[in-house]
Amino acid sequence: MKKQGIINRDIAGHLARFGHTDLLVIADCGLPVPQHVPCVDLSYRIGEPSFETVLEAVLEDFEAEAAYIAREISGHNQGLEARMQKQLDCHYLSHEELKAMSHNAKLIVRTGEASPYANVILQSGVIF
Template sequence: MKKQGIINRDIAAALASFGHTDLLVIADCGLPIPANIPCVDLSYRIGEPAFMTILEAVLDDFQAEAAFIANEIKHENPAIEAAILQHKEAAYISHEELKDLSKKAKLIIRTGEATPYANIVLRSGVIF
């Protein structure tokens, strides 16, 4: 049994398969999930698990060289924006661009977060 890091077997296996530049999306409960993209749905009720809980766990266990968040978060959800930026520098793109990027993701992790624009695209880096 794993001693540390993400213990969810689906997420742990997926992250172990990521290579440089692969995309991972952590999504609120409202982001459209493309039919052909694998999704680990962690939501179990509105707000749970929280977006930031999952983002923090993933960033502890995943080498992200870049992050992208929706420009709309600045006005619609500044609390989540500030929390994200405490953990990871992020580039701003439109929400439509974020949804387009999610169509290229290797995995989407869906949370129960129910606040606007609480989504992030992480681009996998390398550890060397």
Template sequence: MKKHGILNRELAGRFAKLGHTDQIVIADCGLPIPDDVPCIDLSYKLGEPSFLTMLEVVLDDLVVESAVLAEEIKTKNAELSKTLTNTLPNISYVSHEEFKRLTKNAKFIIRTGETTPYANVILQCGVIF
């Protein structure tokens, strides 16, 4: 049994298969999930688990070199936007519509129970060396 890190079997297994430049999404409970992208649905009630809780766990386990956010987060969820600006490397912004299109390139999507607006991020994997 693992001693620390991601305990969820599906997440741990999928993380082990990721390579440089692969992308994953951490999503709120409202983001549409493309039919052909696997979804690991961790939501169990509104707000749980939170977006920030999952982001913290993921960033502790995964090397991330860049992130994509919806431009709308800056005005519609300014508090989260500020937190993410201080947490994530190399952030780029696209419209929410473009963000939804980009999720089709993800290896998988982690769905949270988050209910605040635009609490979604595309994370691009880096390398450990």
């Protein structure tokens, strides 16, 4: 049994197969999930688990060299935007571009988050 890091077997298994530049989406409960992209749905009610709780846990176990967020977050969810900017190298694109980019993800982790534009695409980095 794992002692630390992500203990969800589905997420841990997927992350173990990630390579440099692969894309991981952490999504709110409303982001469309492309049928061909594997999705681990952690939501169990509105708001639970929160986007930030899941993001924090993932970042403890995942090397992200870049993050892509919707520029619309600036007008609708500035608190979350500011917190993400402190921990990630954020690049902005439109929400439509973010949804299109999610089609190239290797995994989507769906949270119960229900605040505007609480989505991020993390680009896998290297640990050396």
